[in-house]
Amino acid sequence: MNLNIFFMNGYGLYVWSAFIFTFLACFILFFKTRKSLKKLENDFKTEVKELSTEQIETLKTRKISREILASQPKAK
């Protein structure tokens, strides 16, 4: 197996570390954003459950609230 494609004529350490850092930073941002979004969606739904039936009905007439309530969290 030609290992030079990984060593890259001695520059492998620099190239791989730059790519790994880039994708690690992107993954961290993605998972952090997704986690906070899920938390906010769940908190919103929990708060809605505490509202009266009339308030929930009013909420369902609003486009955004209806859309948030319709989104289902993935089963763990």
Next chain:
Amino acid sequence: MFNFLNPSNFFVLFNKVSKSIKIIIVPLIIVALVFSLFASPGDYIQGDSVRIMYVHVPSAWIALICFSLIGFLTILNFLFKFKNALIIYKSLAPIGFTFCLISIVTGSVWGQPTWGTFWAWDARLTSMLILLVFYILFICSYKFVEDPNLSSKICAGISILGLSNLFIIKYSVNFWSTLHQPASVNILGKTSVHKSMLLPLSLMLLAFLLYCALIFLMKYRAEVIRMKKKGLKRL
């Protein structure tokens, strides 16, 4: 036009667009990585270290584009109290910050084999570091300043100063004698990068832009939900 920019329309668009992005992005990243790491040729002077360009350059471009948009939107929000602008710039800032950090770190890693040092207080490098500081100040000003009016004023001030720094970043390589090379890719002028390197660069830029769109939509949705959550108490 302004009806389209309404948060509720943006919000509904979220699911449709994010699903499409999620389908395209993974194969695109794989193709971009194969081209960047293996299929593209090495540089005749820099050798394989030139491959760092495929993550460094698109990151720097995205960091600059994000701050330009943020600057425009903060001024728009400050002058016209355009509600959607506030949500958009709050969603863009973390993306710009991440790519600015990536650009500085990968540039520093590229500097060691090319210039013999990880860091030099060169005009381009220093102005990019200043941009990172502006991003940090900007994020802190809307996260920690409770009064929305004061926060909007601070954000506008930081973005105006930051916008002037963008000109310094762009022209630093022309004004001063720097270690950093002048721009090789010009949209309007002549591009000195060979097609075999331009292809992976374009693929990686496209992959990063799609990734940014995905994060932006998620952040935007989170900001709108946060706003709606506050509104629940007033029902």
